[in-house]
Amino acid sequence: MRVNFTVNGRPQEADDVWEGESLLYVLRERLGLPGSKNACEQGECGSCTVRLDGVPVCSCLVAAGQVEGRDVVTVEGLADYAKARSCGTSCGTSLDEAKGWQARGTDSQTGEGTELAPIQQAFIDAGAVQCGFCTPGLLVAADEMLEHNPNPTDADIREALSGNLCRCTGYEKIMDAVRLAAARQGEAV
Amino acid sequence: MDFLRPASWEEALAAKAEHPTAVPIAGGTDVMVEINFDHRRPEYLLDLNRVADLTEWEVGEDTVRLGASVPYTKIMENLRAELPGLALASHTVASPQIRNRGGVGGNLGTASPAGDAHPALLAAGAEVEVESVRGTRLIPIDAFYTGVKRNALAADELIKSVHIKKADGPQQYSKVGTRNAMVIAVCAFGLALHPETRTVRTGIGSAAPTPVRAKAAEEFLNAALEEGGFWDNGKIITPSVAKQFAELCSGACNPIDDVRGTASYRRHAVGVMARRTLTWTWESYRGARRHTEGAA
Ligand SMILES: Cc1cc2nc3c(=O)[nH]c(=O)nc-3n(C[C@H](O)[C@H](O)[C@H](O)COP(=O)(O)OP(=O)(O)OC[C@H]3O[C@@H](n4cnc5c(N)ncnc54)[C@H](O)[C@@H]3O)c2cc1C
Numbered sequence A: 001m002r003v004n005f006t007v008n009g010r011p012q013e014a015d016d017v018w019e020g021e022s023l024l025y026v027l028r029e030r031l032g033l034p035g036s037k038n039a040c041e042q043g044e045c046g047s048c049t050v051r052l053d054g055v056p057v058c059s060c061l062v063a064a065g066q067v068e069g070r071d072v073v074t075v076e077g078l079a080d081y082a083k084a085r086s087c088g089t090s091c092g093t094s095l096d097e098a099k100g101w102q103a104r105g106t107d108s109q110t111g112e113g114t115e116l117a118p119i120q121q122a123f124i125d126a127g128a129v130q131c132g133f134c135t136p137g138l139l140v141a142a143d144e145m146l147e148h149n150p151n152p153t154d155a156d157i158r159e160a161l162s163g164n165l166c167r168c169t170g171y172e173k174i175m176d177a178v179r180l181a182a183a184r185q186g187e188a189v
Numbered sequence B: 001m002d003f004l005r006p007a008s009w010e011e012a013l014a015a016k017a018e019h020p021t022a023v024p025i026a027g028g029t030d031v032m033v034e035i036n037f038d039h040r041r042p043e044y045l046l047d048l049n050r051v052a053d054l055t056e057w058e059v060g061e062d063t064v065r066l067g068a069s070v071p072y073t074k075i076m077e078n079l080r081a082e083l084p085g086l087a088l089a090s091h092t093v094a095s096p097q098i099r100n101r102g103g104v105g106g107n108l109g110t111a112s113p114a115g116d117a118h119p120a121l122l123a124a125g126a127e128v129e130v131e132s133v134r135g136t137r138l139i140p141i142d143a144f145y146t147g148v149k150r151n152a153l154a155a156d157e158l159i160k161s162v163h164i165k166k167a168d169g170p171q172q173y174s175k176v177g178t179r180n181a182m183v184i185a186v187c188a189f190g191l192a193l194h195p196e197t198r199t200v201r202t203g204i205g206s207a208a209p210t211p212v213r214a215k216a217a218e219e220f221l222n223a224a225l226e227e228g229g230f231w232d233n234g235k236i237i238t239p240s241v242a243k244q245f246a247e248l249c250s251g252a253c254n255p256i257d258d259v260r261g262t263a264s265y266r267r268h269a270v271g272v273m274a275r276r277t278l279t280w281t282w283e284s285y286r287g288a289r290r291h292t293e294g295a296a
């Protein structure tokens, strides 16, 4: 079957999609967006987290056909998404323009030389990335939390990230990164 | 495989009547795991995401009509006052990502003895509204679970909503697991005080082939509370009463040994949770009484 939906602000059409296929598979194998990771395919690890109509979900548990006509943001589009959000109407971008934002890259080169979202920069600065496999899912989940909770407590952060497993860092640096992003977000306002 | 995409409830019922083997998919948090692991290859997937009615809820005078696909996150955010037991249970499900997709309709569809909604629904009192092209029926929650991962749905029926009694007193939900997130219950216990009818209702998860109520324990406690005038005098529940209630709750279990825990541990833990949730809810009932008396 064919599935039409929006990914990172850009209309996409996936063809020959098997009816039982997951959104994660479509993103990675059909649309060339390997940022969302496949680790467990059963909702346990969160490394495939994307936003579906704004809501964080495990893309491995969304059937491809369910996203017809809907809006998906992956880690590849996070920088632009965060930028559109922080600008709103205040920095020369109208709300309509912000809504119509598009991610530049849609291949595995995405991110090369482009600006990072504040949460991405914070992960790098805090040393929260080791093997990096869990990182895309954590970034999407953490960014969404900071969007509606700019001053999270440690308990808030732990709860928001409780669906994301990391086997390397022991989570402390990840906590540091999210605290850092929250603090920088506060300074910027 | 075919992917059916009904745009309305009527279309969904028609599709299910035409293809009774079609597997409904709502949040997909059970269905997709089975497909990803090749445990299930349905001929038809029936997507319910387009049926807007299923994501709505309505707070009535005595009950909340909860659409089958309302995600757990929305229950936690919007229905904590009306459905405290279910809101607490919802918060223990998996992770934010799963709670953003999964809902009570899917939990009832799977009818796992470990499903977290079940003890809360049993304790609160609920009816499942199911419909087919043949008509609508309301299935009392006590009659809904018919076996291990089996429910009372006919092949052409879909769950439309659950009518859950609004809380008329304190409710609690307790769950044993290895951590605070992403845990399928080793066993679970829901308890609701119903001061209006002067009754107590329970629900036990993961400790029998289906979710069950501890009916003998309820009857014992109802009688003991009545006899001691507890609803009126608001006294602390006698330890011996709490102890016997806990033992009767343990006795209502019919658990198995599995990777998550042994049968004897489950029986023990259900007793502990029964005693604790009784203490918590009763303390809160007494507190509310003192408050209203103080105000009067
Ligand atoms: C990582 C992970 C952790 C989990 N942890 C928990 C947990 O802690 N507690 C818990 O209770 N569950 C847990 N689950 C299981 C699952 O999330 C729940 O059972 C959830 O309620 C299912 O809802 P859904 O909408 O995603 O169901 P779906 O997967 O869409 O459907 C589940 C079943 O219900 C049927 N169905 C769905 N809607 C209808 C309808 N309207 N009418 C008729 N049949 C219908 C489907 O055909 C299917 O058989 C977990 C799952 C995962 C992947």
Ligand code: FES
Residues within 6 Å of the ligand: A037, A038, A039, A040, A041, A042, A043, A044, A045, A046, A047, A048, A049, A058, A059, A060, A061
């Ligand atoms: S790959 Fe989706 S949650 Fe692990």
Ligand code: FES
Residues within 6 Å of the ligand: A128, A129, A130, A131, A132, A133, A134, A135, A165, A166, A167, A168, A169
């Ligand atoms: S950095 Fe390796 S899993 Fe998190």
